Each structure stands twice: as structure tokens, then as C-alpha cells.
Amino acid sequence: MAVASRNKLCKQEQRVVEAEVVVQTPSGLHARPAALLYQTVRRFQSRFTITNLDKPRSAELAITPVNLLLADVNQGQRIRLRADGPDEQAALAAVQDLIVANFGE
Amino acid sequence: MVSIMIVSHSALLSAGVQEFVSQVAGPEVRIAAVGGAPDGGLGTSVEQIRAALSSIATAEGVLVLVDLKGAVIAVDAALEELDDLRVVVSNAPLVEGAYLAAIEASVGATLDETATAALRACDILKVHCPS
Numbered sequence: 001m002a003v004a005s006r007n008k009l010c011k012q013e014q015r016v017v018e019a020e021v022v023v024q025t026p027s028g029l030h031a032r033p034a035a036l037l038y039q040t041v042r043r044f045q046s047r048f049t050i051t052n053l054d055k056p057r058s059a060e061l062a063i064t065p066v067n068l069l070l071a072d073v074n075q076g077q078r079i080r081l082r083a084d085g086p087d088e089q090a091a092l093a094a095v096q097d098l099i100v101a102n103f104g105e
Numbered sequence: 106m107v108s109i110m111i112v113s114h115s116a117l118l119s120a121g122v123q124e125f126v127s128q129v130a131g132p133e134v135r136i137a138a139v140g141g142a143p144d145g146g147l148g149t150s151v152e153q154i155r156a157a158l159s160s161i162a163t164a165e166g167v168l169v170l171v172d173l174k175g176a177v178i179a180v181d182a183a184l185e186e187l188d189d190l191r192v193v194v195s196n197a198p199l200v201e202g203a204y205l206a207a208i209e210a211s212v213g214a215t216l217d218e219t220a221t222a223a224l225r226a227c228d229i230l231k232v233h234c235p236s
Contacts (some may be wrong), residue, residue, distance in 0.1 A: 035129035035208045042212035065208040066225035 017092050018082040020053065021099045029073035033103040038065050040098050046085025048095070053078045107210040107219045108135040108161040111203055112180055113172035114148055116141035122170075122203050130207035135161040149179035158187060166191030166216035168223060170203045193220045201226035 025033050041048045041063050048063040054077040061067040073079055083092040109126065113119045119140030127136050137157040142148025158167060158180075169192060171177055180194055193216055195202055202223040209222035 031204075032129055035204075035211075038208055039131075039212055064225070065205045065222055066228060069229055 015088065016082055016084045017088045018080060019092055019096055020078055020080050021096055022076065022078050023073050023099060024075060025102050025105055026075055028075050028077065029068055029071065029079070033105075034065065034068040036098060036103050037095065038063060038068060040095055041091070044083075044085070044087045044091035044094070046083040046088040046091040048084075048091070049082045051080040051082075053080055106133055106135070106163060106213060107165045107206075107216050108137070108163050108167045109203060109207050109210060109219075110154075110157060110161060110167050110169045111136070111138040111140070111199070112149065112154060112169055112176040113140040113199065114175065115172075116145075118172065122200055125200070126203045126207040129204060130211045134207055134210045135163070136207065137161045149176050151179050151182045154179055154183040155187060158183060158190060158192065162190050162192075164191075166193065168192075168206050168210070168216060168219050169194045170197060170199050170206065170223065171195070172199045191216055195220055195223045197223040197226040201229055 023029050027033065029037065049060045050063050050068065050071050051060045052058040052071045052073050055072060058071065061071055081092060081095060085091070111119045111122045119138035123136050123138035130136065137160060139150070139153045139157045141150070143150045161167060167190065169180055171180065171194065177194055184192060195206070205226050206219050206223035209219045214222070
């Protein structure tokens with residue numbers, strides 16, 4: 001019991017931050033943008049998930065190279081990003097900046 | 106950092122995959138491309154594979170991506186005379202596997218993690234076929 005309640009407390013202390021963004025790059029989130037997104041995420045300790053909100057029955061996926069392709073995000077589609085970890089605010093801001101800047105394209 | 110090696114039966118094919126994945130991996134990942142027989146025709150060259158493997162080998166290892174089975178046989182032959190190299194030959198499809206592996210290697214992943222990332226290429230559905 002004691003262990004369970006302590007775990008619960010830890011869980012509550014870890015905040016999850018999230019943001020919704022529209023991907024505007026012509027090729028969507030494939031090839032180079034997907035690579036850049038993963039490389040940016042991995043500069044931080046926080047764990048990220050992505051959900052393609054404009055794809056029917058889309059799941060929340062941990063951000064990995066293959067999952068970014070499986071999320072199948074095309075131009076104009078809205079995604080939800082969730083970050084969870086010690087540097088989540090900075091991490092989420094960096095990823096949002098990258099997407100809003102169209103990955104430098 | 107893990108290095109990536111492309112081995113195919115055509116020099117142009119290997120060079121094309123190398124061009125593609127080096128643009129997503131960035132400058133830090135070493136990527137070698139070997140293809141074609143010694144006479145310039147279709148095939149593989151054990152000598153060229155051996156030289157390329159030696160040139161890009163790192164302590165973290167090398168992940169090899171191939172086009173067809175013949176390339177695996179050539180890589181195995183090349184490895185017979187190379188000691189102390191950490192090399193994994195991937196069953197992943199060449200282009201998608203090299204792409205995923207290069208991204209994973211670029212963030213400092215281990216050889217195991219890079220090999221696992223490459224194999225996930227088998228899960229990619231590019232065209233939704235009518236059943």
C-alpha cells in the first residue's frame with residue numbers, strides 16, 4: 001500500500017505538457033522533417049508522444065523514427081505533441097519552434 | 106557513433122541510398138556505399154566491402170544494409186578477414202532501413218538500437234492496398 005501511494009505521488013509530481021500544431025511543410029512529416037523532429041526530441045530527456053488528430057483511428061505513439069512515418073502526417077494536418085520529463089517545457093517549445101518554422105524549408 | 110554501410114549490386118544504387126540517408130543523418134554519421142562487381146557490372150566486390158568496412162568502423166559498430174541476399178554472402182566473406190569489428194547485417198529493406206538506421210545512429214544510439222530501428226522498416230505501409 002505504502003509503495004503504491006508513493007508511486008502515485010511521483011506520478012502527480014511529473015507534469016505532462018502538450019501542444020497542438022498544424023504541420024505546414026508540403027511533404028508533411030516524412031523524410032527530412034521526420035528526421036529533424038526525432039533529432040530535436042532526442043536532445044532532451046523528456047519522452048514525447050505524437051497523435052495525428054486528423055487521421056481516423058490514430059493512436060498516440062511514442063516518437064521514434066518509424067512511428068513518425070506510421071503517424072502519416074500530411075500537409076495541413078493537426079498533431080498533438082505530449083512531453084513528459086524533467087525538461088518538458090523547453091523540449092516542447094523547441095519542437096514547436098521547429099514545426100512552426102517549417103523545419104527550415 | 107554507429108556507422109552505416111550500404112551494399113548493393115549496383116554502384117549507382119548504393120550511392121543514391123547514401124546520398125539520401127546522409128542528408129537526414131547529418132555530418133556526424135559515417136556512411137559508406139559499395140556496389141557493383143570489380144569490372145563495373147552488376148555484382149558485389151568482397152575487396153571493396155572489406156576496405157569500406159575498415160574505413161568507417163567505429164567502436165560502436167557498423168550496421169550493414171543490403172539489397173539482395175548475394176550482398177550478404179559478400180559481406181560475410183569480407184568479414185572473415187576482419188577481426189574485432191562489431192558488424193550487424195540487417196534484414197531490413199534497403200532504402201527504408203537505411204533511412205531509419207541513419208536517423209537512430211545520428212542521435213547516438215547503440216548498434217542494437219540502430220539495428221532494431223532499421224528492422225521497423227518492415228512495419229511501414231506506403232500504399233494501402235485494397236484487400
